[in-house]
Amino acid sequence: MNWKTIGIIISREYLNKVKKKSFIWTTLLVPILVAGLTIGIMVAVMNTKEKTKAIAVVDRSGIVLPYLTDSETISFQDFSAMPLDSVKNNLSVMSLDGVLSIGPLDSLEKTVSADLYSPKPFGMELTDNVNSRINRAVEDYRIASYHIEGLDQILKDVKANVHMRSYTLGEDGEEKISEAGVYSILSMILGIFLFLFITLFGGMVMSAVIEEKASRVVEVLVSSVKATELMFGKIIGIALVALTQFLLWLVLSAAIIGIGGAAIGFDKLGGQNPSEMVTSMSGVDAEQLDAMTAQLSDESELSVVLSTLRNLPYGQLIGLFLIYFIFGYLLYASMFAAIGSAVENEGDTQQLQLPLTIPLMLAYIIALYAFRAPDSSIAFWGSIIPFTSPIVMISRLPFGVPAWEIILSVVLLIITFVIFAWASAKIYKVGILMFGKKSTWKDLWKWFRQS
Amino acid sequence: MAIIECKNVCKNFGEKVALDHVSLEIPEGRIFGLLGPNGAGKTTLIRIINRITIPTDGEVWFNGRPITQADVEKIGYMPEERGLYRKMKVGEQAMYLARLKGMSTRDAQQALKEWFVRFGIQSWWDKKVEELSKGMAQKLQFITTVVHKPSLMILDEPFSGFDPVNAELIRQEILRLKEEGATIILSTHNMESVEELCDDIALINKSRLVITGGVEQIRRDYGNNNVELVWTDAEGRHTEVLPRETDGTSTLRTFLEKEGVQINSYKELMPRMNDIFIKLVTEGEE
Numbered sequence: 001m002n003w004k005t006i007g008i009i010i011s012r013e014y015l016n017k018v019k020k021k022s023f024i025w026t027t028l029l030v031p032i033l034v035a036g037l038t039i040g041i042m043v044a045v046m047n048t049k050e051k052t053k054a055i056a057v058v059d060r061s062g063i064v065l066p067y068l069t070d071s072e073t074i075s076f077q078d079f080s081a082m083p084l085d086s087v088k089n090n091l092s093v094m095s096l097d098g099v100l101s102i103g104p105l106d107s108l109e110k111t112v113s114a115d116l117y118s119p120k121p122f123g124m125e126l127t128d129n130v131n132s133r134i135n136r137a138v139e140d141y142r143i144a145s146y147h148i149e150g151l152d153q154i155l156k157d158v159k160a161n162v163h164m165r166s167y168t169l170g171e172d173g174e175e176k177i178s179e180a181g182v183y184s185i186l187s188m189i190l191g192i193f194l195f196l197f198i199t200l201f202g203g204m205v206m207s208a209v210i211e212e213k214a215s216r217v218v219e220v221l222v223s224s225v226k227a228t229e230l231m232f233g234k235i236i237g238i239a240l241v242a243l244t245q246f247l248l249w250l251v252l253s254a255a256i257i258g259i260g261g262a263a264i265g266f267d268k269l270g271g272q273n274p275s276e277m278v279t280s281m282s283g284v285d286a287e288q289l290d291a292m293t294a295q296l297s298d299e300s301e302l303s304v305v306l307s308t309l310r311n312l313p314y315g316q317l318i319g320l321f322l323i324y325f326i327f328g329y330l331l332y333a334s335m336f337a338a339i340g341s342a343v344e345n346e347g348d349t350q351q352l353q354l355p356l357t358i359p360l361m362l363a364y365i366i367a368l369y370a371f372r373a374p375d376s377s378i379a380f381w382g383s384i385i386p387f388t389s390p391i392v393m394i395s396r397l398p399f400g401v402p403a404w405e406i407i408l409s410v411v412l413l414i415i416t417f418v419i420f421a422w423a424s425a426k427i428y429k430v431g432i433l434m435f436g437k438k439s440t441w442k443d444l445w446k447w448f449r450q451s
Numbered sequence: 452m453a454i455i456e457c458k459n460v461c462k463n464f465g466e467k468v469a470l471d472h473v474s475l476e477i478p479e480g481r482i483f484g485l486l487g488p489n490g491a492g493k494t495t496l497i498r499i500i501n502r503i504t505i506p507t508d509g510e511v512w513f514n515g516r517p518i519t520q521a522d523v524e525k526i527g528y529m530p531e532e533r534g535l536y537r538k539m540k541v542g543e544q545a546m547y548l549a550r551l552k553g554m555s556t557r558d559a560q561q562a563l564k565e566w567f568v569r570f571g572i573q574s575w576w577d578k579k580v581e582e583l584s585k586g587m588a589q590k591l592q593f594i595t596t597v598v599h600k601p602s603l604m605i606l607d608e609p610f611s612g613f614d615p616v617n618a619e620l621i622r623q624e625i626l627r628l629k630e631e632g633a634t635i636i637l638s639t640h641n642m643e644s645v646e647e648l649c650d651d652i653a654l655i656n657k658s659r660l661v662i663t664g665g666v667e668q669i670r671r672d673y674g675n676n677n678v679e680l681v682w683t684d685a686e687g688r689h690t691e692v693l694p695r696e697t698d699g700t701s702t703l704r705t706f707l708e709k710e711g712v713q714i715n716s717y718k719e720l721m722p723r724m725n726d727i728f729i730k731l732v733t734e735g736e737e
Contacts (some may be wrong), residue, residue, distance in 0.1 A: 002520070008550050016539070113700035216534030219597070223501045224551040226520065433503070435532055450465055 004169065005225045006233045010131035013237025018244060027248050035256035053097040053126060058084045061105040061112040067137040068100075074126060076100075086118055098122065099131065110142050182308040183398040184371045190321060191367030191395030197325055198390065199360060201242040203331040206349065208234055209340030209432070218432045226430040231419075235333045237325065246325070250318075312398070321394055323410060328390025331417040332356060338424035341431030342439040352441065363388035367395040374399040384409050426451045452515070454479040454603055454634045455500060460509035462495050469495040471658040472509070477636060477651070482629055484639040484649035484666070488732055493638050494531065497605055500636075501528050513603075523552040527601035531608045533592055533636075535580045542576035545595050552599040559598070561586045566594045570620075586617050593621055597628065604628065605636045610644065622648070642725040654728065656735045670721040673730070681715040682706060692720065 017023055052072065056079040058066040068076040079087045079099070087099045098118030105112055114134050116127065143151055201394055209231075212218040221230055339352045370379035374396045382392035383401070389409045393401065429440070430447035453476035462470040470492045477483045486494045491538060498504040500511055502523055513522045535544055542563070549559035568574045570590055578589060589612045597604060606625070608616045625635055625648065637649060648667065653663035662669060678695045680702070681688065693702055706712055 005551055008547070012547050084549075211536070215537050215538055216530075216532045219503070219530040219532050220528065220548065220592075221551065222503050223526070223530070224523060224548070227503075433498070446465060 001229060001232075002225070006229050006236070009225065009230060009233025009242065010237040010367050013234050014240050016242045017204070017238065023241070023245070023437075025246050028252070031249050031252035031256055035253050035292070038257060053122065054095065055116075055130075056087050056091070056094070056096045056099040058082065058087060058099060059102040061102045063105060063141045064102045064112060064114075064134055064137040067132075067133045067140075070131075075131065091119060102134070106139075110145065111138055158380065182312075184310070186398040187371035187395040188368065190317070190365070190397065191371065191391055192246045194321065194325055194328065194391045194394045195360065195364045195367070197242060197246070198238060198328050198332050201238055201329055202336040202356075204241075205235055205333040206336040206340035206353075207346065208238065209337050209428070210343060210346055210349075213341065213432055213435075214344050222432065227432060231334070231337050231425055231428050235330065235337060238333065239329055242329065243322075244326070246322075317397060320397060320406065324390035324394050324413075326411070326418050327413045331386065331413065331420055332360070333425040334417070334421040338427040338444065341428040342434070342444055344435065351440070352444075359387040360391075363391035366392045370395045374401075381406070382414065386413045389413055401418065423448055452479050453477055453512075454514060455636075456512040457500075458498070458510045458512065460496065460499060460508045462492075462499065462504065462510065463507045468658050470499070473655065473658075473660045474509075475653050475663045477634065477662060479634050480629065480632055481650040482625070482635045482637055482648050484592075484645045484652035485636055485655070486640075486642075486645065486652055486728060487655035487661075491653055492609065492658045495529070495657065497530075497607060497636070497638060501526060501605065511653060524599065525602045527552075527596040527599065527604045529592060529596040529606045529609060531611075533607075535592060535595075537579070537581040539580055540576070541578050541580060541583070541591060544580060545591065545598065548595040549598045551599075554599050562598050562600070563594070566598060570594065585612055586614055589613055590617065590620075593624070597624075601633065603634045605638070607638045608640070609637065610639070610641060618693070642723065642728060646724050651662070652724075654731055656732050661731050661735065666724070669727065672726065673727045674720060674722045677720040678702075678707065678717060679720050680717050683713045683715060684709075684711055688715070695719065 032190065052075050054072075054075050057065060057068055057076050059078070059080045065078060065080070070076060077096070084099070084101050085097075085387070087094075091097075091099060097120070098116060101115045101117070103113035104114075112134070114131070115390075116122070129206075140152065143155070188332075205386065212221065220232075225233075335356055338352075339349060339356070342352060343349055363382065366382035367379055369376070370382065370392055373379060379392060379396055382388045383396050383405065392411065393406065393409050427444050427447050430451050434443075437443075455477040457473055457475050460470055461468070462664050470518075473492075473496060485493050485496070495504060500518075501505050502520060504517065511518045513519075513525075525683050539547075545563050546556070549563060550556065554562070564573075567576065572587070572590065575587070575591070580591070583591065593609070596606070598724065600728070609621055609625070615619060615729060622644070625637075639645065649666050651665050652664070652669065654661045664733045676695050679690065679692050681690045683689070696702060703714075703717055706714060
């Protein structure tokens with residue numbers, strides 16, 4: 001191997017691809033799209049929370065209305081002076097979302113009847129919220145009827161508010177707050193990205209090989225450099241293109257999410273910690289507490305998501321993503337190069353490509369399964385067997401994988417890469433000089449044995 | 452001295468024998484024609500000399516020692532299946548190919564500029580190859596083959612794709628490079644250019660070397676050693692084929708002494724390379 005000539009080949013391949021308009025556009029647009037989508041979803045989620053429902057109240061009992069205080073999601077308006085039917089018929093005119101009718105107090109049973117009318121059905125969250133306020137009103141009414149001094153204070157004191165949080169235990173005994181959903185989504189994203197990267201850039205290697213063969217420049221080239229040098233120079237050059245794109249995407253996405261996030265105050269929301277929020281709640285009136293609970297649990301969930309995101313081992317994830325990308329890419333790219341050497345135009349690759357696309361698709365499918373069952377045996381074997389391991393292992397990683405499994409799978413992947421790169425180079429060497437005839441796998445096998 | 456010596460070179464592709472014990476010497480500073488019908492094994496032999504293909508058996512020597520990968524920097528090769536990157540700029544492409552041949556960026560730039568001036572194509576430097584016509588691309592291809600001043604040039608069908616003007620330009624360049632001391636292997640089916648340019652030839656047929664040697668000598672060997680005399684007397688114009696005498700002048704002298712005879716021409720009758728080629732190849736069929 002002459003590294004000087006390989007260097008020249010690498011730099012041509014790299015500059016040629018990086019200077020292309022299509023490279024510049026995808027590099028710029030993809031992070032903008034991804035970040036835009038992420039921020040868009042975040043904004044949408046936050047905005048739906050803020051939308052309050054206006055509910056008219058016709059209270060015939062006289063005990064419930066004080067409990068119906070406005071919250072962030074519901075505002076109540078007193079329409080007790082009006083007949084229920086006229087309120088029902090004029091909801092849209094008064095821009096109300098519904099009407100709550102409380103029947104007269106049944107002093108014998110010490111209860112009320114309650115009916116909620118609305119043109120569009122309300123969500124569970126809202127109906128539960130309203131229902132619990134009515135129950136509280138009735139309970140308080142009943143407690144009051146016992147005439148015990150200071151009872152409501154006693155009740156407030158015994159009120160428990162426990163929110164369970166889940167943690168993952170690190171090997172060093174470190175505890176991290178976790179959210180399974182975050183891991184699942186991350187797992188899926190990583191798997192899909194690696195699949196796309198290997199397919200995309202492996203395909204790029206194949207196209208580059210075909211281009212050289214179709215334009216007949218290849219025989220000129222191999223009279224100056226060895227065919228293997230040409231092949232690996234090409235593969236390494238395109239790998240550098242991929243890494244450049246990956247790093248630019250990472251930096252650009254981080255920048256856009258950072259700027260965009262700061263602009264919409266996303267950080268402030270995430271900065272709050274559930275326990276702080278609970279403490280700050282303790283001063284709130286009892287009647288408000290229930291109203292807040294639904295909201296609190298929502299917000300603390302988001303907070304857990306964010307703190308899970310914050311606690312992810314990014315260095316490890318990015319490092320392993322790069323290792324699996326590099327070796328997975330090298331394995332597939334060298335096989336793609338061998339196939340490219342056998343044809344003179346892209347249309348002829350369909351049939352020859354099949355043995356490569358099948359394991360890739362399989363890996364993709366297993367990866368999509370792995371994010372639901374990361375420790376299942378199919379996910380385990382998928383992440384050990386070299387042809388599927390890069391994609392499957394990366395999608396298992398967010399859930400935590402024992403070090404020996406990672407090491408085993410990386411070592412196997414590297415060994416397989418070396419064997420297949422050697423075999424591909426043998427095929428490539430002969431294939432690039434074969435013109436005119438449409439080649440089959442049988443030809444490739446013949447070339448492999450010949451050279 | 453021979454710049455290239457092929458010593459019992461054999462090449463098998465599986466069952467198929469592409470070259471069968473080919474031994475030949477290519478003398479330095481001359482133009483060597485490599486002839487043979489399609490599929491005879493010429494391209495395989497050229498690829499072996501270029502170290503693109505490794506021979507199954509036998510050796511190639513370069514300047515008196517076994518050839519190494521480093522020697523390919525002293526060889527310039529224009530294959531029959533040739534081309535350039537279509538999407539690349541002319542200058543970048545020429546620089547790339549020159550640097551792959553081991554030239555430094557500065558040397559490559561300087562040498563290319565000189566060649567571009569010589570061919571009057573300076574304005575092409577920033578054009579894309581796909582914008583060039585076929586003949587223009589061939590000119591560029593020729594430059595990239597010779598820019599690194601190779602001591603051995605291997606040109607496979609160099610005139611195909613050129614119009615007569617450009618073919619003549621390339622012919623002159625080949626002769627000029629020979630004068631400067633380069634050795635040229637010319638593989639072609641065009642027997643006229645073989646007669647005109649080549650000093651020596653080798654003919655390969657069905658994987659075997661059929662004949663090798665100087666062009667003059669081979670033509671003489673395959674002729675009948677006759678001369679053709681054309682003269683005019685009172686009866687008119689006569690053409691006569693006569694055996695050539697050892698002293699080469701006695702026949703002519705008797706004619707010169709005759710009264711009223713005017714000699715129009717006297718020339719050695721040599722068979723055309725084309726006829727020798729056909730004869731040797733068809734003999735092989737039998």
